Amino acid sequence: MTFPMDGQPCHFRTTLAIRLGAAIFFLLMFLQTARAADSEISLASDGTDSPAYRRAIKEGLAEYAALHFEEARSLFRRAHEINPNARTFRGLGMTSFELRDYVAAVRNLSAALKDSRKPLSPEQRKSTQDLLDRSRMLVDVYSLTVSPRNARVLMDGREPELDADGTLLLGVGLHNLEVSASGMTMRSLPINVRGGERKELSVTLERAFSSSEQPSDALRVRQGKQAKPATTEVSNKAATIWLLAGGGAALLSVGSGIYWAMQESQLHSCSHPADPSRPCDVESTLKTQRNFGIGATVVTGAAALTMGLVGILSWHSAPPDTKKHSTLDCTMGPLGITCGGVF
Numbered sequence: 001m002t003f004p005m006d007g008q009p010c011h012f013r014t015t016l017a018i019r020l021g022a023a024i025f026f027l028l029m030f031l032q033t034a035r036a037a038d039s040e041i042s043l044a045s046d047g048t049d050s051p052a053y054r055r056a057i058k059e060g061l062a063e064y065a066a067l068h069f070e071e072a073r074s075l076f077r078r079a080h081e082i083n084p085n086a087r088t089f090r091g092l093g094m095t096s097f098e099l100r101d102y103v104a105a106v107r108n109l110s111a112a113l114k115d116s117r118k119p120l121s122p123e124q125r126k127s128t129q130d131l132l133d134r135s136r137m138l139v140d141v142y143s144l145t146v147s148p149r150n151a152r153v154l155m156d157g158r159e160p161e162l163d164a165d166g167t168l169l170l171g172v173g174l175h176n177l178e179v180s181a182s183g184m185t186m187r188s189l190p191i192n193v194r195g196g197e198r199k200e201l202s203v204t205l206e207r208a209f210s211s212s213e214q215p216s217d218a219l220r221v222r223q224g225k226q227a228k229p230a231t232t233e234v235s236n237k238a239a240t241i242w243l244l245a246g247g248g249a250a251l252l253s254v255g256s257g258i259y260w261a262m263q264e265s266q267l268h269s270c271s272h273p274a275d276p277s278r279p280c281d282v283e284s285t286l287k288t289q290r291n292f293g294i295g296a297t298v299v300t301g302a303a304a305l306t307m308g309l310v311g312i313l314s315w316h317s318a319p320p321d322t323k324k325h326s327t328l329d330c331t332m333g334p335l336g337i338t339c340g341g342v343f
Contacts, residue, residue, distance in 0.1 A: 246307030260293030
């Protein structure tokens with residue numbers, strides 16, 4: 001290790017120089033921040049303002065320069081209560097942005113651009129508009145609709161503050177929406193805000209069931225009331241199918257009968273020819289066709305009759321009511337017939 005003429009090590013002098021340089025750098029940054037805060041917010045009051053307003057502005061600027069944004073916003077809010085104007089709105093919006101309260105930043109910065117009291121300079125309006133655009137990218141706008149309309153709405157456990165157009169602003173992050181009403185089931189919905197979006201949110205509450213009427217019981221009652229009509233509908237469909245099948249069989253029977261009659265007529269002509277010198281050589285074939293027609297007519301006719309009876313008997317039929325069901329049993333004994341039943 002090498003020592004200089006004064007007896008101090010080189011690395012000691014280097015470390016001391018670095019520390020002095022860092023201290024000078026942070027001091028210059030602080031002074032620059034203080035000057036930037038004063039020129040950026042520019043809330044300087046004129047001679048007509050009250051001493052309380054001027055004091056709140058001065059202290060607020062000092063806190064903002066020291067990066068104490070919570071204290072600065074409190075002091076700017078005090079000045080705003082004394083003399084609200086575009087520049088106090090701007091100070092509230094800028095401190096809210098630094099505190100990540102982006103909803104308040106959007107509202108205050110928007111008001112600063114609209115307020116005509118102590119209006120902003122062109123440079124201030126430009127920087128305010130730029131910061132407002134950044135803030136809007138960090139909030140979502142919701143059009144909230146609830147049913148019933150008198151339902152109570154809580155956002156993160158508090159009543160939400162709606163804008164003039166009825167929309168709801170939410171900053172980035174997770175939120176919880178609760179909607180409740182008397183006699184209705186409360187709904188709780190988690191909302192994840194990503195920022196820069198406009199959405200519609202609709203919440204409909206359902207009637208709350210009492211302890212003596214559970215949803216399953218109510219559903220069972222509705223199903224019981226619809227049981228008989230549903231069974232009757234199924235039975236009527238089956239009866240309709242039987243009747244249609246019987247009609248089709250009847251048409252086949254009629255066709256078979258016509259075919260049978262035609263073959264019978266041809267067989268008669270063959271058996272009694274007009275010219276005896278020309279005998280009929282297809283008599284056997286005609287008999288077979290006639291017999292087939294007779295058989296088809298009988299079979300299809302019986303099928304049509306059977307299907308029609310089944311359809312008529314099953315029309316509007318329903319299973320017997322168990323509550324009105326009765327039975328009668330009879331037995332043969334040595335002294336006669338004994339009958340007993342349940343009615």
